Amino acid sequence: MAVSVVLYTADLRLHDHPPLRAASAGGRQVVPLFVRDRGVSDAGFAVPNRLAFLADCLRDLDAGLRERGGHLVVRCGDVVEEVCRVAAEADADEVHMAADVSGYANRRERRLRRALAADGRQLRVHDTVTTVVAPGALTPAASDHFAVFTPYFRHWSAQQPRDALGAPRSVRVPDGIASERLPSRAALSGVSAGLAVGGEAAARKRLGAWLRSGLAQYAERHDDLAGDATSRLSPHLHFGTLSPVELAHRVRGAGGSGAEAFVRQLAWRDFHRQVLAARPAAAGADYRTRHDRWRSGRAAEEDVEAWRAGRTGYPVIDAAMRQLRHEGWMHNRGRLLTASFLTKTLYIDWRVGARHFLDLLVDGDVADNQLNWQWVAGTGTDTRPGRVLNPVAQGRRHDPGGAYVRRWVPELAGVAGAAVHEPWKLRGADRAGASAYPDPIVDLADGRARFAQARSQGGTALHINKK
Numbered sequence: 468m469a470v471s472v473v474l475y476t477a478d479l480r481l482h483d484h485p486p487l488r489a490a491s492a493g494g495r496q497v498v499p500l501f502v503r504d505r506g507v508s509d510a511g512f513a514v515p516n517r518l519a520f521l522a523d524c525l526r527d528l529d530a531g532l533r534e535r536g537g538h539l540v541v542r543c544g545d546v547v548e549e550v551c552r553v554a555a556e557a558d559a560d561e562v563h564m565a566a567d568v569s570g571y572a573n574r575r576e577r578r579l580r581r582a583l584a585a586d587g588r589q590l591r592v593h594d595t596v597t598t599v600v601a602p603g604a605l606t607p608a609a610s611d612h613f614a615v616f617t618p619y620f621r622h623w624s625a626q627q628p629r630d631a632l633g634a635p636r637s638v639r640v641p642d643g644i645a646s647e648r649l650p651s652r653a654a655l656s657g658v659s660a661g662l663a664v665g666g667e668a669a670a671r672k673r674l675g676a677w678l679r680s681g682l683a684q685y686a687e688r689h690d691d692l693a694g695d696a697t698s699r700l701s702p703h704l705h706f707g708t709l710s711p712v713e714l715a716h717r718v719r720g721a722g723g724s725g726a727e728a729f730v731r732q733l734a735w736r737d738f739h740r741q742v743l744a745a746r747p748a749a750a751g752a753d754y755r756t757r758h759d760r761w762r763s764g765r766a767a768e769e770d771v772e773a774w775r776a777g778r779t780g781y782p783v784i785d786a787a788m789r790q791l792r793h794e795g796w797m798h799n800r801g802r803l804l805t806a807s808f809l810t811k812t813l814y815i816d817w818r819v820g821a822r823h824f825l826d827l828l829v830d831g832d833v834a835d836n837q838l839n840w841q842w843v844a845g846t847g848t849d850t851r852p853g854r855v856l857n858p859v860a861q862g863r864r865h866d867p868g869g870a871y872v873r874r875w876v877p878e879l880a881g882v883a884g885a886a887v888h889e890p891w892k893l894r895g896a897d898r899a900g901a902s903a904y905p906d907p908i909v910d911l912a913d914g915r916a917r918f919a920q921a922r923s924q925g926g927t928a929l930h931i932n933k934k
Contacts, residue, residue: 468495468496468641469493469495469496469560470495470496470497470498470557470558470559470560470641471489471490471491471495471496471497471498471559471560471561471562471563472490472497472498472500472550472553472554472557472559472561472562472563473486473487473490473497473498473499473500473562473563473564474486474500474501474502474546474550474562474563474564475499475500475501475528475539475564476501476564476565476567476572476707477565477567477597477705477706477707477832478565478596478597478707479501479521479524479525479527479528479666479667479706479707479708480528480667480670480707480708480709480710481528481531481532481535481634481635481667482631482632482633482634482667482671482710482713483631483632483633483710483712483713484596484632484634484710485565485593485595485596485632486563486564486565486591486593486596487499487563487635487638488632488635489563489591489593490561490563491635491638491639494639495639496557496639496640496641497537497638497639497640498540498553498557498559498640498641498644499528499532499537499538499539499540499638499640500539500540500541500542500549500550500553501525501528501539501540501541501542502541502542502543502544502546502549502550503541503542503543503544503647503650504545504546505543505544505545506545506546506571506575510571512825514825514826514827515655515656515657515658515659516658516659516662516795516827516828516829517828517829517831518650518655519652519655519658519662519665520662520663520665520702520706520795520829521650521665521706522649522650522651522652522654522655522665523652523664523665523666523669524665524666524667524706524708525539525541525649525650526649526651526666527665527666527667527668527669527708528666528667529649530668531634531667531668532638532640535634535635535636535637535638536637536638536639536640537637537638537639537640538640538646539646539649540553540640540644540645540646541646541647541648541649541650542646542647543647546575546579547575547578547579547582550562550579550582550583551579551582551583551586551588553644554583554586554588555586556643556644556645557641557644559588560587560588560589561588561589561590561591562579562583562588562589562590562591563591563592563593564576564579564590564591564592564593565592565593565596565597565707566592566593566594566596566597566601566602567597568602568740568741568743568744568747568834569743569747569750569833569834570747570748570750573747576590576592595628595629595712596707596710597704597707597711597740598711598736598737598740599623599626599628599711599712599715599733599734599737600623600626600628600737600741602737602740602741602743602744602745603741603744603745604626605619605622605623605626605741611745612741612742612744612745612746613738613741613742614742614848615848615850616734616735616738616848619734619738619741620731620734620738623734623737623738624730624734628712628715628716629712630716631710631712631713631716658795659792659793659794659795659827659829660793661793661794661795662794662795662796662829663699663702663794663795663796663829665702665703665706665708665829666708667708667709669703669708670700670703670708670709671709673698673699673700673703674698674700674703674709674714674717677698677699677700678717678718678721681696681698681725682698682718682721682723682725682726682729683721683723683725684696684725685697685698685725685726685728685729686724686725686727686728687724687725689728689729689799690799690800690865691865691866692783692786692787692798692800692801692865692866692871693866693868693870693871693874695798697798697799698729699796700714701796701830702796702829702830704736704830705829705830705831705832705835711733711736711737714733715730715733718730718733736834736835739834739835739838739839740834742754742834742838742848743833743834743837743838749837749838749841749847750833750837751818751837753841753846753847754838754841754846754847754848755846755847755848755852756846757845757846757852757922758925759814759816759846759921759922760921760925761814761815761816762813762814762815767813767815769908770813770815770908770909771809771813771815771819773905773908774788774805774808774809774813774815774820775788775823776788777789777792777875777876778905779808779905779907779908780891780904780905780906780907780908781808781858781859781862781907782862782869782872782876782879782887782888782890782904783801783804783858783859783861783862783865783866783871783872783888784804784805784808784858785872785875785876786801786866786871786872786874786875786876787801787802787804787805787875788805789875789876790875791805791824791827791828792827793875795827795828795829796828796829796830797828798871800861800865802824802839803843803856804856804858804861804862805820806820806839806840806843806844807843807854807855807856808856808858810840810843810844810845811843811844811845811855811856811914811915811918812855812858812909812911812914812915812918813908813909813914814914814917814918814921817840817841817843817844817846818840820840821836821837821840824836824840845922852922853919853922855915855918857911858888858911859888859889859911862888863885863888866888867885868884868885869882869883869884869885869886869887869888872887872888873887876904878901878903878904879901879904881897881900881901882897882900882901890904891906891907
């Protein structure tokens with residue numbers, strides 16, 4: 468009986484899974500395999516929130532496979548060594564996996580292809596498993612990738628995605644392939660108290676509810692911080708418990724302005740992946756350098772610590788940072804505001820903020836996290852690198868009643884209305900009631916002036932006294 472191995476990575480689902488469909492074609496037996504990659508741990512990316520969500524995903528995937536007569540095989544170690552070992556144990560002649568875009572993933576794929584070929588086995592890599600349009604499928608005339616989103620989106624929108632595949636009715640797994648025990652969220656420490664549940668079942672339940680009650684208003688409400696009107700599907704897209712191709716089809720099928728706005732966000736996700744695929748160094752280096760000489764030293768470290776702790780004195784910034792720590796997730800508008808504040812108001816290296824996000828975000832991945840941070844810092848693909856988001860104006864616009872701030876900053880729970888965005892202006896009993904909340908760590912005008920002068924002088928950072 469012919470046997471295939473399906474190597475699961477960031478595609479932990481049964482619905483719309485091209486590698487699984489191809490691997491089981493012709494009645495083949497399949498070994499569904501997940502390797503707990505030691506390289507990911509060594510690189511510092513195996514953080515509690517993502518490990519907890521991953522544990523949920525693996526248990527749910529195993530349960531889905533068992534409903535179909537199979538089960539998940541879990542191994543731990545070097546991916547190439549473990550895949551080759553399992554392929555040999557099962558006498559498999561081919562391994563199927565989804566394409567990925569990071570430099571690490573590409574190096575892993577090349578190593579695996581060589582190792583399997585040396586054993587007389589074949590690696591088959593499938594596109595559009597974790598993207599709607601494959602990286603590199605769309606290119607401008609004079610480059611290997613699009614550096615500006617608008618023309619990319621125009622070409623992306625003209626593509627017809629492949630049809631979504633149904634989940635298999637049965638999965639036949641050969642006997643005798645040993646597996647480690649499935650990991651458990653309960654065994655982990657340091658997990659955010661409000662972390663969402665992972666797994667394909669949870670993903671499909673959330674998708675159905677959101678299509679019914681959230682999508683239609685998405686265009687008007689996606690920046691509403693207090694309303695929490697985004698889909699919250701990003702963790703499921705990151706772990707692949709939800710197919711972006713299926714998601715695009717279902718959203719487009721719903722129609723309307725909300726669908727159009729949401730599909731644009733899926734295009735942004737693909738845009739970042741095609742940038743990183745073409746420029747893997749952008750995971751840690753400026754895509755477009757501005758020759759910044761970011762602030763360092765004790766004062767800068769104190770500012771960073773205040774930012775991480777949600778104690779900057781700017782309520783909408785602090786609310787977003789506290790949401791991140793509690794949920795392992797942050798509203799997208801909050802991500803933009805906190806990133807702008809760190810990089811442009813405090814003039815701190817974007818990599819400091821990107822690392823903190825990756826330490827906590829359940830949906831943190833290299834493409835979206837690093838390239839979004841660079842977009843905000845003005846060292847990425849943003850065509851307006853000098854834009855600075857004012858946290859007071861943004862708070863009043865996207866949390867006009869102050870409910871989001873009061874939800875996450877209890878020190879200001881007694882401050883009514885939009886006054887919560889400028890607590891330093893309170894007087895008398897109102898100010899006394901908010902006395903536990905800190906004063907701003909920097910004056911916004913001073914921060915903006917420092918940033919503008921630093922960029923105009925090729926990144927020379929100036930000292931500004933705290934206020």
